[in-house]
Amino acid sequence: MSNIEELLxxxxxxxxANFMKAVDAIGKAFAARTSIEADPQLIANLPQVREHVLTGGEIVLDLSAxxxxxxxxxxxxxxxxxAEVKAAExxxxKEDTANMSRAAKMNYARERGLDRPRDDVASTMTINEHAAVLAGLSPVQRMVYARRHGLV
Incomplete structure (x- = not known):
């Protein structure tokens, strides 16, 4: 079976235009349902898209399938x-910390390493860039900034 894009x-x-609308509709619906962006190439190769486009829209796009x-x-x-594992974590x-005081929440975070910067949001700033930002902050703001960015 040849690729639909070869036939376009x-x-x-x-x-x-039907092809572009179908790929776009499936991509948006999937992102809305799962918060994951699917590769348009992968969407284009779905049999539902192929059937919809090759029949000139006579076969309605089966979005759920x-x-x-x-x-x-x-x-x-x-x-x-x-994503499911992350949501469960x-x-x-949230369940564990729901009825804790601020101090207990902070201890909970420290015990589990949650007070450190996450790998997925690690800063690309150099230490000199951080120093320039710190220079313009008050002492309390410096401490908050340094903790937030893992500088202390």
Whole structure:
């Protein structure tokens, strides 16, 4: 079975527009449902898109089947699992700290390493750039900034 994108140059303008609308609709719906951006190339190769485009829109785009097929792709299912694990971790932390005092929450965070900068938001600033920012802050703000950016 050939790739739908290989056939697009041979189809009419309406079919190409249908293709773009279908890929866009599936991408937006998947992102809204899962908060994961799917590769448009992966979406373009779904059988639901192929059927919809090649019939000139006569077969209605089966959005739910397309989303299920997309979620079944190994690269995306791994991302979905990672997102579920992260959500469970956040839920557990919120549950554990719900009735704690500020001091107890801080101890909880320190014990579990939650008071350090996360790897996914690590700063790309150099120490000299941090020093320039610190120079313009009050002493209390300096301490907060230094803690937030892992400088102390």
């Amino acid at each position: 140059p041979h189809l009419c303008e309406d079919d190409r 397309a989303l299920d097929a997309l979620a079944g792709d190994p690269s995306i299912s791994n991302q979905l699992i990672a 956040v839920s557990k932390i």
